[in-house]
Amino acid sequence: MTAVSSPVRVRFAPSPTGLLHIGGARTALFNWLYARHTGGKLILRIEDTDAARNTPEAVAIIFEGLKWLGLNWDEGPSPANDGTSIGDHGPYFQSQRGAIYKKYVDRLLAEGKAYEHEGAVKFRTPKTPITVPDAICGDVTFDRTMDPDLVIQRKDGSPVFHLVNVVDDLEMKITHVIRGEDHLSNTPKHLALFEAFGATPPTYAHIPLILNTNGSKMSKRDEGASIGEYIENGYLPEAVRNFLCLLGWSPKENREVVPIEEVVEKFDLPQVNRSNARFDINKLYWITGEYMRAATLDRLAELAVPALKKQGVIGDDYDAAYLRSALAIVQEKVKLGKELGDWLSYFFKEDFAYDPAAVAKVFTPEGLENLKTLRAALAGAETFTAAALEESFKTLAAAQGKKIGAYIHPIRLAVSGRSVGPSLYHLLEVLGKDRTLARADRALAQFPG
Structure with missing residues (x-):
């Protein structure tokens, strides 16, 4: 287990905008792995300050995806989305934390570290270079000499992402920020705010981007981009989770099917690859087939029953023993839950x-x-x-x-x-x-x- 100076507290902070992207799911997984590896805690924080884009349905999609992947959190909002929390801290919906953010904005204004400008509030960005120490990327230097002052509160009084991100990490005592490399350029701004608040910043660790096989950045519209696709198509969640582990990390033994318990034991931030990860749907399909063949009949039946009912192959009065016998002989042929109906329909019709x-x-x-x-x-x-x-x-x-x-x-x-x-x-x-x-x-x- 990794030696740490204080209890590890990491967070997954998605914005509920309609789907759980595979990149977001991988970020949640890596935070979960690090928390479990170190005996720390994973905090779930819903960044829902953009009222025009965020919906309760989108929040529910995040919950569904995380639970499907088996990524339980230790503190954060309850599934009821009622502002209550699991754990002693919270609530962790940013839309309900406006008073906290205002307190920090007022503090910066009072100390002369921020000022009002045309109705908005701007933070006085330091005009000096800064080196970001990153647990994955190493030291990365940014030249802030030409950076404009940072808007931290809009004209309508709503706080900006950079402010709420830092305030919440500070308030929630986050020790490690594990997030996508696309946020690396935001880190100088966040370090400046931590410095302005007189607080020690967390350790930052930016994980590589996920690319398509052609080298382009994976977008929300690409095949396999949404966790909902895997749920709909009947992938085994443990197979998808295994695949996500390999997008930026590996057990270093040329193995691709690795039990999650072993990943938890071995996972550490310095082992995360610096280079971008390539998404390979064929590898995921193969891994899923390996998990299907290794699954117990109980696990297969757990996957098959809702899929077969949805496909109209069986009803509520199906013969469970007969289904298990049928599953046993088609198990080596099936890779996805959506294929079960095709392989099993004639057993029941x-x-x-x-x-x-x-x-x-x-x-x-x-x-x-x-x-x-x-x-x-x-x-x-x-x-x-x-x-x-x-x-x-x-x-x-x-x-x-x-x-x-x-x-x-x-x-x-x-x-x-x-x-x-x-x-x-x-x-x-x-x-x-x-x-x-x-x-x-x-x-x-x-x-x-």
């Missing part, structure tokens, strides 16, 4: 359609004759397990002097409407004898040859 191309290829006169022969053999089967079914298929094929595929392809199409799917013998075992025979009869009736 008897009126499924048949793939026309497969029908033309498989339900030939010979293929249908082979289906009839197999159907008769299956009707006499005493044991309907995958192992017993495989043996009976082999016995039938040998007796008829045919390849086993002559029977596999027609029955697969008959019971699923498709030419591909999970292991056939396990598929038939899950469907059961009665359902398998009924589906064979349906196909033979619909395609009499």
